[in-house]
Amino acid sequence: MAGVLVAAGLLAWVLHDIRWAEVSGHVARADWGFLGLAVMVATSTFLIRTWRWQLMLRGADGGRLPFAPLWRAVAAGFMANNLLPARAGEFARAWIAGRQLPVRVSTALASIAVERALDGLVVTGLMAIALATPSFPANARVGGVALHSVATSLAVLFGGVLVLAVVVATRPAPWLAALRKVSHGLLPGHWADRVTRIAEGLVAGLAVLRAPGRLPGVIGWSVALWVVNAASFGLCFKAFHLDVPPEAALLLQGLIAFGVAIPAAPGFFGVFEAVATVALGFYGVAKDHAVSYAVAYHVTTFVPITLLGLIALSRLQVRFGDLRAARAEASE
Numbered sequence: 001m002a003g004v005l006v007a008a009g010l011l012a013w014v015l016h017d018i019r020w021a022e023v024s025g026h027v028a029r030a031d032w033g034f035l036g037l038a039v040m041v042a043t044s045t046f047l048i049r050t051w052r053w054q055l056m057l058r059g060a061d062g063g064r065l066p067f068a069p070l071w072r073a074v075a076a077g078f079m080a081n082n083l084l085p086a087r088a089g090e091f092a093r094a095w096i097a098g099r100q101l102p103v104r105v106s107t108a109l110a111s112i113a114v115e116r117a118l119d120g121l122v123v124t125g126l127m128a129i130a131l132a133t134p135s136f137p138a139n140a141r142v143g144g145v146a147l148h149s150v151a152t153s154l155a156v157l158f159g160g161v162l163v164l165a166v167v168v169a170t171r172p173a174p175w176l177a178a179l180r181k182v183s184h185g186l187l188p189g190h191w192a193d194r195v196t197r198i199a200e201g202l203v204a205g206l207a208v209l210r211a212p213g214r215l216p217g218v219i220g221w222s223v224a225l226w227v228v229n230a231a232s233f234g235l236c237f238k239a240f241h242l243d244v245p246p247e248a249a250l251l252l253q254g255l256i257a258f259g260v261a262i263p264a265a266p267g268f269f270g271v272f273e274a275v276a277t278v279a280l281g282f283y284g285v286a287k288d289h290a291v292s293y294a295v296a297y298h299v300t301t302f303v304p305i306t307l308l309g310l311i312a313l314s315r316l317q318v319r320f321g322d323l324r325a326a327r328a329e330a331s332e
Helices: 003-013 022-029 031-054 067-083 087-101 105-132 147-170 172-186 189-205 213-241 248-259 271-281 288-316 319-328
Strands: none
Touching: 003 271, 022 147, 022 288, 031 067, 031 213, 031 288, 067 288, 067 319, 087 105, 087 213, 087 288, 087 319, 105 147, 105 189, 105 213, 105 248, 147 172, 147 288, 172 189, 213 248, 213 288, 271 288, 288 319
């Protein structure tokens, strides 16, 4: 409910003084060739996510997992993020992987958490490039806070999470032993055992952080993912004839990536449009023009992965309603 209220409030702010004739004019004059290319490039990032996840995640026997089941889990997970609240797709993705492959749901979920920390660092780094260029106004603020301070705080946050994860992944035994002792001291036996099993699965998902043969590849795929995603924003700039520098795509991407982390309605509608309007406003883009860009990009990139996810779900013979059970399954 909170997400729906946030989305409604942001949409009301974005749309309250919009001149619809201007918006429709920008859409009518858009270059649909560039927009179509932007959509294809944005959709290709889900393949990159799958290749990265294949490198990160290992089965119970330590073996490499096949691409196709991982792709179905990725597609269905992001479809669920688009159609269900509270980022349910992250749990759905891990749950679907656990149904198809010899991997624990908690292990898959921990690998997704590592992804998110890596993504946060990469996105913050790319956003810092935009903030350092002469085209960006040095006094730009969001909610009264300088964007440079926001970027620094986010880098520290995600860096700290990764450092902690590396520490736990490198020497998991003492951490698991301490958790086992505390949980058995505070909880009934069956609940303590359950907490321990979940923790063991989560630690297994951190294994890539102590795998020097795989970690550089995971970092490389993470950088490639967000550079390609930024390129899709840049192509859409051309589609809507926006007179902004290329690095604006890095700032827009960063603010959207962190903006959708707040409570939001399914598909992040409202949050996406509001953040895009603010980000483009830093470069002098009029609100009507920014809204036409944001709505067109959001809707056209929303559709392909949602359809691909529904197709993947049908091939798995999983009902959409079953995805609601994914969060509970992750705690098994």
